[in-house]
Amino acid sequence: MLTHTDAKLFSCKECSKSFKTSYLLKNHIMYSHGETFGQLSHLKCHILTHTGEKPFSCKECSKGFSTRYSLNYHMYSHTGEKLFSCIVCKKKFHSPSSLKTHMTVHTEERPFSCEECNKSFKCRPALKRHMVTHKRDRPFFL
Known part of the structure; x- marks a missing residue:
């Protein structure tokens, strides 16, 4: 349905431009703001800082994280382990x-x-x- 509307739900936090899809927002961030990354996974993690998405959730407290690494690191707060x-x-x-x-x-x-x-x-x-x-x-x- 979004294809048939002019709704632009994805906004860039750097310049406030809006886009119809997250894909267009990701491309905008990568090319318009000069972000370059050696690995695609690093770019994807960086993009999450702009979109605010937190796809990884803690099963203990439901707190959300943008990377699996951040979630794994957070888990130490529940185990009491001090590294x-x-x-x-x-x-x-x-x-x-x-x-x-x-x-x-x-x-x-x-x-x-x-x-x-x-x-x-x-x-x-x-x-x-x-x-x-x-x-x-x-x-x-x-």
């Missing part, structure tokens, strides 16, 4: 990002800076907590 180890203290983590955040414990690195007072923090949540001190409306009283 990423700190080379300094041997503590283990579920994800590379958690390990990266932990590594700041062993360094003086403070990559998150307050734009108000230039105070620096090791992690984003600490900066967010600090930002409350600059607000006039404080949510809690002592």
Whole structure:
């Protein structure tokens, strides 16, 4: 039925152009935005970032993922398995990002800076907590 209408249901998130089919959208992304990939599978994964499709679902929590790799990686959150180890203290983590955040414990690195007072923090949540001190409306009283 879509063939007989002018409905364009597939939109490019880069330039907002719309297309009748996902195939036309995929071609547009590949050629119009200069995306080139060595393998077709890499292109398909990239296209999913533009279309928002998440064809792989977790059977435990129904969360959707754009790649099978992402789904497999997510499954470790259900098994409790910790694959990423700190080379300094041997503590283990579920994800590379958690390990990266932990590594700041062993360094003086403070990559998150307050734009108000230039105070620096090791992690984003600490900066967010600090930002409350600059607000006039404080949510809690002592």
